[in-house]
Amino acid sequence: MKAVILAAGEGARMGPFTASEPKVMIPVGNRPIVEYVVKALVENGVHDLVIVVGYRRERILSYFQDGKGFGARIKYVVQAKQLGTAHGVFEARSHLDGPFVVLNGSNMIDGRFVEDLLEHRGGPAVAITQSDRPKSYGVAAVEGSRLVSITEKPVEVIGNLINTGAYVLDPTIFPEIERLGASGVHDLPRVLSAIASTSGVAAVRTQGMWVDALYPWDLLRLNQAALASAAEVRAGTIEPNVTIRGRVSIGDGCVIRSGAYLQGPLALGPGCEIGPNAVLLPSTSLGKNVRVGALTTVVNSILMDDASIGPSSVIQDSVIGSGVTAKAGLMAASGPADIQIEGEWHAVPAVGALIGEDSELGNGVAVESGTVVNERARVASGARLRGTIPAGGTVL
């Protein structure tokens, strides 16, 4: 069995975190989301992968190369225009000669999820799961183990079984995709709905993990899931009087200064510098070369590569992009917030700051809960931020 991983999309709803990389490459638990998909496939003996790439594809190519480092053989297909998932799979057709699995590269899954999908035999199938927010997805109507239809983002609640975007297909799908593509249908759910009534589509209920990230604050859920199963490594220099509890990974070349308190699950990438008496609490991931100043507290957050947070700061339920620098006294505390993304408002029960890559914050900046700071913003000392700060913007 081969697998197609869809990884061409930009992920515009991820706000500043897809400025430089596609959604599937956003790190959770210090690994790109799509690496968990690759790992789940390889665990189940699926080694031949076709990754459909598009937006910022070089990031994916550079990371996975030919796949040997991940136990896989990877071929790449470029989807120049991201018309839809069916179109993406169609672009990969020259690499597919038998049944194949289709997975979305931006959903975090585990080996069990793939195992359930692989148990299905004969004909096309779609993997479905229960969701507590079905209105954001395609809701599946099923009879027994047969799919009846998929309704995209229904206005009213019509069920809580949703399409996970994972499928088992074979090359007989390609003429269907081509036929429907001619009439402007380019997404797989509609192609499958169309053939459900004629040739029949199975609905596979999976017991495995499936976590989706639609919005930046969802990354914290993915991060928690990733850290719950992360392997523990300990390297670097740990000075005397450091307290480490729970599952804490510390990468090569890290320096943890005296008095720091680290409560797992935590993952620290290589080269991090944790200042004296800093406090890191669950579930937090720090990428490569991240600096956390003295007396700073970080709770349930993601700090991506090269971020540098000054002393005496508080960071809760926040996502801090690569290379963000904040001088002393950054206040990014958690609370309920209404956040506007791509023109839509979302009520988020607990969220801190969402700060895009390479933004620079001066001393004593206070960020109200749910503030989105887009990439490369400049914020002067003493500023108080709320709402959305535009990319490259300056706040005095």
Add this chain to the structure above:
Amino acid sequence: MCGIVGYAGHRRALPILLDSLKRLEYRGYDSAGVAIVGSALQVVKDKGFIADLEAKLPAIEGSTGLAHTRWATHGPPSQANAHPHVDCTGTIALAHNGIIENFVELRESLQAKGHTFRSQTDTESLVHLIEAHYRGDLVAAVRAALREVRGSYAIAAVSATEPGTIVGARNESPLVVGLGPDENFLASDVPALLKHTDRVLYMMDEEIVVLTPTSAVITDLEGRAVAREEERITWTLEDAEKGGFEHFMLKEIYEQPAAIHETLLGRVANLEVNGFFADGFTSVKLLACGTSYHAALVGKYILEEIARIPASAELASEYRYAHGPSERPLVILLTQSGETADTLGAAREAKRRGCKTLAICNVVGSTMTREADKTIYTRAGPEIGVAATKTFVTQLVALYLIALRMGLDRGTLGYEEADRLKDELRSLPRAVQAVLNRSDDIRALAEKYADAKDMFYIGRHVNYPVAMEGALKIKEISYVHAEAYAAGELKHGPLALLTPGTPVVAIAVRDHTYEKMRSNVGEVNARGSPVLAIGTDGDKELPKFVDDVVSVPRMSGVFNPVPVTVALQLFAYHVARLRACPIDKPRNLAKSVTVE
């Protein structure tokens, strides 16, 4: 500069040799050949790429053999000058990388004794010399011959009378032994071996190895046994393959953010840099060749600005001719491969003059890392594209780290300022990424400029050597004639060359040279030359003065060379691609130059 591989084992040698040889093609590719000992010694060689040779090869049987890919130094590329070379009777075959300095004397004395020469190469004199010493023992004959030879060499030799045996030797040219089960290998570089084994023995200068399928015995030129520890290679062949990218060069350009991370890893927090900066040096001398020399020139500004220590950069090939001053500077040697002959020569000269030496090098276990007192590795991973990209920017990163450490040790850099510079260092991977994200814009501009026959690159201060590096990139891969000038020198001559058909690439980032650069751009505009400027994000003034702008993220002064270089790399790459040039293997160039 050439590549050698050898095989002694139980399998058919031919496919193994050809496959391994292709992984050394970056070392030279103007001619290639194989010699295999089966029922007799069979040699096939020709001018051209390895693939051309492969197409016309008969199926040669035999499980001992050697192969060679050549980059001409003595004698133009031709079938006669291709390696391997054979002796008068066609019994002994030899492949050689390096230069035999006394080949003219050897040749004359051998011709006087009746030996017949077929090529113009220095190598052929060595195979006849081995023949002259041959008394039924190949290793004894090689040893005796090498004692009469002056120069650099890595060699592999086989004889029809000793099937199952290869003799190898090295002096100042790289050679590694690969160890497998019931088979052993010889190669100029590790990538040629990785498909078959990760166990290697590194050979040292003036050593000889005898390989059979079951043994690898190293001796010195006197025949005394030498003990050598086996080493394991931890990187894999996939590190050396293209993985979805169109060219190695593009792959390597895109690997730069990760390569910078690797170089910084574990070194930023405490500035743990392998060096001896507390030894009270009063100056620094940086020595290198080619692209590494441009890094050395940038390094001069980095060291002077951050560590406030007088620094100078010099070409490694020129250093030996200048008399050293009485003071003893710290000598920093930059070489990607660690095998660059000119830079190795400079390292030996620096030691002779009593200087401490510090190498910045990318290849673990290379000759330079053994010659220099200390080494800082750039950890960029293998670089296959002939045009250096990621190794250049990681050399700069190593220089920033050295400058920071030196500044702190000398007390010329305060801790607060050091922290600010460390944050700037941490931001480099994303500054590079931001430039990579503009690849499409740069490609669009390349279309506009790709037809130019000549280009000029100008910059000031730290960006002057960056202009040189940009011009070198476009020369070597795009075959566009390009010159770099310090912008202030334009009016002292080069302005006369400017016409509307000669684009000028001007580095005009926002630093203390910005105002002056803008007036230089004005001088250029007055001659009607189109100007492509590399500017800083958010600069609204610059577009009014120039035709096109590629902007890079704002950095403080000495850090600008990193993103600017990446923009110039992409520009050269896209121009070369539009001109359909063989980007990874430009004509007449080889990756590392191991001859002087």
